[in-house]
Amino acid sequence: MDTVSYPDKKVIEFINNSLISLRVRYDAQPMATDFNLKWTPTLIILDKEGKEHHRTVGFIPAEELIPSLLLGIAKVHFDLNEFKDALSRLEKILSDFPKSGSAPEAIYLKGVCLYKDTKNPKGLKEAYEQLQAKYPEGEWTKRAYPYRLL
């Protein structure tokens, strides 16, 4: 991460503008125990109260890091029922990083956000249709499978 992903100018700009970065050693206590740390690098997105909402374990290349962090920020807003704020981050992933590994989950979560925000199941069915078209064998397509019937 230190030699490839973190020196990337777009990554630096994104993290400094969008997040408060807190970096600690793998053996820093009590945090390593509190967060059940088992391997590095582990990146965790916390809300303003310190509650965990998203976690990745393992190296992430620069081109995947921003969409992964955007997904984490979206999950913070989703978990706090701030659906419009979540949607703006998810749509950013889909517009700017459509081929990223975070895109399928972003499509799924966007559908759920739309449903929870509007109570209209149309968003769920559209999520399934998009996932089926782009990732027919994908994990998130399988998770969305029931929504085909809506």
Next chain:
Amino acid sequence: MENKITRESQMDMALSRARSENKPVLLDFFNPG
């Protein structure tokens, strides 16, 4: 534009900044090797 990531090393300071700047926290566990 800054040429490096601005980082905190203490949870209390990170959460204080998170509240004042209305941003989530990126907690980065690393192994210095």
